[in-house]
Amino acid sequence: MKKVLLLRCGEIFLKGKNKAFFENKLIENIKKALEGLEYTFIRTQNRYYVEDYEEWLQDEFVDRLTKVFGLTSLSIATKIKSEYELMGQAVQELVPQGNASFRVSVTRADKRLDKNSMQIAAMMGGYCLDKNPMLKVDLHKPQVEIFVDIREKGYSYVFSGKIPCAGGMPVGTAGRGMLLLSGGFDSPVAGWRMARRGMEIYAIHYHSYPHTSELAKQKVVDLAQKLTKYCGNIKLFVVPFTDIQQKIHQYCRADYMITVMRRIMLDIAERTAVKYGCGALITGESLAQVASQTTESITVTNNAVNVLPIFRPLIGMDKNEIMDTAKAIDTYATSELPYEDCCTVFLPKYPVIKPSIQVAVKEQSRIVNLEESISEAIENVEVISLSPLN
Amino acid sequence: MIYLDNAATTKMDERCVEVIRKYGVDRFFNPSALYGEALKVANDIKASRTAIARSIGAQREEIIFTASGSEADNLAMLCSVKSKKGKVIVGGGEHSAVYACANELSNRGYDVVFAPVDRYGKVKLGELESIVDDQVVLVSIMHVSNETGAINDIKKIAELVKAKSPRALVHSDGVQAYGKLPINVKSLGVDMYSISAHKVHGPKGLGALYVKKGLYLRPIIFGGGQEGGVRSATENVTSIMALGAITEIDSKVVMKKYQNYKALQRYAIDRLTKALPDCLINTDVDNSVGNIISLSLADMRGEVVVHCMEDMGVIVGTGSACSAGKATKRIPKALGIDQRYADGMLRISFDEYSTQADVDTCVDCLVKVVENLKNYQRK
Numbered sequence: 001m002k003k004v005l006l007l008r009c010g011e012i013f014l015k016g017k018n019k020a021f022f023e024n025k026l027i028e029n030i031k032k033a034l035e036g037l038e039y040t041f042i043r044t045q046n047r048y049y050v051e052d053y054e055e056w057l058q059d060e061f062v063d064r065l066t067k068v069f070g071l072t073s074l075s076i077a078t079k080i081k082s083e084y085e086l087m088g089q090a091v092q093e094l095v096p097q098g099n100a101s102f103r104v105s106v107t108r109a110d111k112r113l114d115k116n117s118m119q120i121a122a123m124m125g126g127y128c129l130d131k132n133p134m135l136k137v138d139l140h141k142p143q144v145e146i147f148v149d150i151r152e153k154g155y156s157y158v159f160s161g162k163i164p165c166a167g168g169m170p171v172g173t174a175g176r177g178m179l180l181l182s183g184g185f186d187s188p189v190a191g192w193r194m195a196r197r198g199m200e201i202y203a204i205h206y207h208s209y210p211h212t213s214e215l216a217k218q219k220v221v222d223l224a225q226k227l228t229k230y231c232g233n234i235k236l237f238v239v240p241f242t243d244i245q246q247k248i249h250q251y252c253r254a255d256y257m258i259t260v261m262r263r264i265m266l267d268i269a270e271r272t273a274v275k276y277g278c279g280a281l282i283t284g285e286s287l288a289q290v291a292s293q294t295t296e297s298i299t300v301t302n303n304a305v306n307v308l309p310i311f312r313p314l315i316g317m318d319k320n321e322i323m324d325t326a327k328a329i330d331t332y333a334t335s336e337l338p339y340e341d342c343c344t345v346f347l348p349k350y351p352v353i354k355p356s357i358q359v360a361v362k363e364q365s366r367i368v369n370l371e372e373s374i375s376e377a378i379e380n381v382e383v384i385s386l387s388p389l390n
Numbered sequence: 391m392i393y394l395d396n397a398a399t400t401k402m403d404e405r406c407v408e409v410i411r412k413y414g415v416d417r418f419f420n421p422s423a424l425y426g427e428a429l430k431v432a433n434d435i436k437a438s439r440t441a442i443a444r445s446i447g448a449q450r451e452e453i454i455f456t457a458s459g460s461e462a463d464n465l466a467m468l469c470s471v472k473s474k475k476g477k478v479i480v481g482g483g484e485h486s487a488v489y490a491c492a493n494e495l496s497n498r499g500y501d502v503v504f505a506p507v508d509r510y511g512k513v514k515l516g517e518l519e520s521i522v523d524d525q526v527v528l529v530s531i532m533h534v535s536n537e538t539g540a541i542n543d544i545k546k547i548a549e550l551v552k553a554k555s556p557r558a559l560v561h562s563d564g565v566q567a568y569g570k571l572p573i574n575v576k577s578l579g580v581d582m583y584s585i586s587a588h589k590v591h592g593p594k595g596l597g598a599l600y601v602k603k604g605l606y607l608r609p610i611i612f613g614g615g616q617e618g619g620v621r622s623a624t625e626n627v628t629s630i631m632a633l634g635a636i637t638e639i640d641s642k643v644v645m646k647k648y649q650n651y652k653a654l655q656r657y658a659i660d661r662l663t664k665a666l667p668d669c670l671i672n673t674d675v676d677n678s679v680g681n682i683i684s685l686s687l688a689d690m691r692g693e694v695v696v697h698c699m700e701d702m703g704v705i706v707g708t709g710s711a712c713s714a715g716k717a718t719k720r721i722p723k724a725l726g727i728d729q730r731y732a733d734g735m736l737r738i739s740f741d742e743y744s745t746q747a748d749v750d751t752c753v754d755c756l757v758k759v760v761e762n763l764k765n766y767q768r769k
Contacts, residue, residue: 210697211766246766254769348769 001090004079005050005061006149006157010072011169013046026070026170032232033064035389044151051079066163067230069196070170075147077159082110082150084120088127090158094146095131101138102128108150124148166196171232174198177311178273179282180265181205181236183220183339186284186314188227188331189322193313194282195231202278203227203234204269206241211346216339221384226331228388237272238382241265244373245346252363254348258292259355260364261346263304264374270305271378281305286314286322296354303357392748395707396589397536397566397682397739403591406632410593413628421625422614435625438634445637446564446583446600447574454599454607454617455630459565459586460487461610462599465621466561466582467491467530469608470601475499476527479518479551482507482724483537488530488563489720495528505531507724510674511538511684519550526555533567533583537709537721537737538673539655539682541571548579559605565589565597570679571648572641575600587633591741596629647742651680654740658683658749665757670731681741684709686727687734687760689767695736698759704752707737 007030012022027043034050037057042049053061058076065074078093080086091104104124106117115123128135128146149157179191181203191201205220217238224236244264252260269281285293292301302310314322326332364370393401413431421432440450456462468491471478480492482504496502505518513531522529529551531542548560561582567573569590575583582605587596601607601620613622638644652675659675662685672684687695692708699706709721722732738752 210694210701213693213697249766249769257769346766346768 001078001080001086001093002051003055003058004077004157005053005058005065006075006077006159007048007050007065007071007165008073008075008162009046009048009070010167012070022070022170022173025173026068029068029070029170029172029232030065033068033388034061037061037064049079049157062163064229066165068170069166069168069198069230071165072167073162073164075159075162077149077157080156080158082113082154082156084115084123087120087148087156087158088124090156091124091127091146091148092131094144094158094160095128095135096144097132099134099136100143101136101141102144102146103137103139103142104128104146104148106148106150109152110150110154113150120148120150166230168196169198171195171198171230172200175279176200176202176277177280177282178269178276178278179203180269180284181220181224182284183216183223183335184284185319185326185332185335186286186289186322188223188284188335189325189329190282190284190311190313191227192230192325192329192331194280194311195227199280199282201227201231201234201282202237202273202276204237204239204272206239206245206265206268208242208245209240211242211245213339215337219334219337219339221386222334223331224384225386225390226329226334228386228390230329232388234386235276236384236386237276238384239268239272239377240380240382241377244367244370244377247367247370247373249346251366251368255350255352256355256360256363257346257348258351259297259300259360260367262292262297262301263360263364264370266301266304266310268374268378270308271374272381273308275378279308281308281310283310283312284314284322285312286317286319289319291351291353294353296356297352300355300357300360303360392704392751394738394740394744394748394752395705396741396744397539397737398707399588399594400591400741402588402593402632403636405635406591406593409632409635410628413631418627421627422616431627435627435630438630438637441634441637441639442585442598442630443600444639445573446568446585447576448583448600449603451618452575452600452603454601454620455625456597456599456621457595457626459563459584459589459597460485462584462586462597463487463530463561463563464491465599465607465610466584466601467528468494469610469620470559470561470582470605471500471527473527475501477501477503477523477525479503479505479521479526479529479531481505481513481531481542483511483513483535483540483721484530484532485536485563485565488532492530500527501525507535507540509726510672510677511535511540511721511725512674512677513542513547515543515546515550518547522551522554522558524555526551526558528559528561530561530563532563532565533573533578534564534570534679534682536566536682537735538684538725539566539678539680539739540674541567541677541679544578544580552579566682567679569638569644569647570651570681572644574641575602581605587629590633591636592633593629596626596633648680650742651740653680654744654746654749655680655683657746658738658753661749661753662756665753666760670727672725672727672735681739681744683738685736685738686722686731687736688730690734690760690763692733692735694763695734695756695759698763699752699755702755702759704755706752706756707739709735709737 040052078090106121419428568585583600588594670686
């Protein structure tokens with residue numbers, strides 16, 4: 001019997017008049033995620049079906065679809081003509097072993113059948129008990145629930161169990177954000193969380209060769225590449241940061257080096273974001289995690305940004321939660337690689353924990369020709385285009 | 391470009407290229423097949439195996455070809471010991487292939503003990519003697535340290551181990567010794583000895599394990615029964631023939647190379663200590679192969695120095711390339727290197743074509759790099 005994938009989406013059906021915008025984007029993203037595979041896509045009210053695919057590729061379809069934001073769950077269903085015997089056979093395929101409790105739930109859009117939903121459910125329950133007489137019927141808390149969805153046009157879908165998908169909103173429905181991507185555990189998770197709210201993601205990374213290696217840069221490219229599985233295409237901007245970092249080291253007092261560096265990073269990120277049509281900056285900051293993520297430090301770095309909002313989706317999360325998400329979205333192993341990112345190379349022995357804006361601005365102003373260095377860095381940004389198919 | 395990271399890998403000898411072409415294109419037959427052309431290839435492999443065996447004083451039947459030195463180490467460590475428990479002793483500065491196998495043996499329930507090494511990476515014989523007892527079933531100590539070039543006295547080690555525990559097997563990782571020192575496995579008294587082709591201008595993807603006659607290993611790969619049934623797979627004909635073609639059997643020639651290396655090493659260490667008086671030299675010039683020099687720079691990261699040197703056209707290493715991807719301080723810790731110097735380890739390693747002029751350029755560049763990086767030391 002033919003297998004199909006039944007896709008469900010959640011939040012976007014709560015939308016009002018602009019629902020079509022969200023739905024069209026979701027369908028576009030589903031099709032992008034399935035690029036290169038052959039299948040038929042069927043759109044019905046509140047549900048989508050992926051059909052006519054090679055069954056040996058089913059795991060690949062499921063893997064890709066569970067990463068599409070906007071889908072809440074999917075089921076692997078059997079598609080059959082709406083004939084009782086065929087339904088019964090499909091139901092029997094899903095019958096559990098042993099003395100499990102079960103129920104059959106029937107929804108019926110096709111009113112031409114001679115039995116109502118309850119009667120069909122009872123009949124299907126009979127098929128189950130024929131296959132395994134040890135089963136017990138439990139309509140309230142069954143261990144296994146088998147669904148028979150009788151649609152119009154003479155077809156029905158039989159399935160059991162739901163595979164959770166990524167949830168959230170379709171990427172591209174909430175503007176575009178510029179993610180400061182360092183190579184650590186946090187920033188990829190931050191990007192993933194904002195993409196889950198519908199943001200298209202661009203990323204920016206600061207590269208301080210020879211103080212950081214080509215391997216450190218490659219690690220960031222690999223992380224961005226992993227994010228594309230969820231976020232779709234990502235543009236990664238690699239900023240040559242050596243000159244600025246050396247100047248910070250030369251002109252600023254040691255305890256303020258990180259503060260000034262982060263202010264300049266945000267400044268460059270904002271200018272690049274504006275240039276490339278991003279409406280927000282995204283960072284992986286989590287309150288109190290390190291010296292530069294105290295309330296005071298965040299106040300001082302925040303002050304370096306003029307217009308754009310800074311989204312910090314991890315601000316209230318603890319490290320374990322972040323690590324768990326990193327594992328779930330497959331960025332953990334890459335983030336774990338030891339190549340140092342630019343933040344650690346010039347790490348002072350005692351960074352300031354409660355910096356002030358006045359001192360930070362003063363220290364930053366001591367850097368000779370900073371504006372020229374920033375302009376030069378932005379001018380020489382390397383743009384790397386990444387797609388899920390790379 | 392001056393390449394001075396030959397302990398990581400070497401440029402392939404032109405003679406290998408010709409041989410690889412010959413056995414890849416003209417004489418590509420599977421040596422296990424039954425027709426005459428295949429038999430010729432089988433005989434050629436036999437000759438190559440004989441040459442490689444003789445280069446370490448072994449017999450042809452005692453050589454098992456593997457896909458790498460690491461595989462040879464794995465075979466020796468994981469497939470040789472018959473008893474299910476006992477003590478395993480491993481050198482404190484071993485290559486990760488042996489170190490990781492030791493951890494695996496520990497997980498399998500063996501009592502694994504690491505033999506301490508001295509400041510230069512040589513296993514301390516006195517301390518080794520104190521940890522060897524009649525429970526020892528396996529000892530693995532590298533012949534030459536891949537980090538510092540230190541030479542371990544394998545002959546003495548094998549003697550003292552066998553005296554206290556006659557059933558113990560002795561393995562030595564000879565990957566960095568092969569081609570750099572005259573080697574005779576019989577005289578060393580080891581049961582197993584690993585070598586690798588790509589460290590001696592051979593192709594990558596070929597290693598070999600000497601296994602003393604009478605010692606039987608459990609198979610690591612099952613299949614058609616090649617390599618005495620221990621490591622089934624169609625032979626890597628091209629690489630085996632290539633290594634055979636460049637193998638030096640005459641120990642006098644190897645000795646001459648050793649002396650040339652030593653002269654260059656002494657010259658380089660002299661220049662380095664004069665040009666960079668603050669640096670630590672981790673290689674004991676009186677007990678090392680001549681092609682490796684390990685040094686440590688204070689308050690600097692070896693990786694950054696390597697990048698700066700590369701920009702100036704000189705390639706040096708930070709240490710074992712196999713561990714460059716891991717944030718490990720295992721080796722500096724084993725050598726007892728002060729924290730200030732631990733991140734700044736560099737390894738300069740020659741091949742037989744390296745010259746004093748190469749050393750001069752390298753030292754000059756290093757001085758410039760160090761001067762520049764001093765401006766960016768941690769505040």
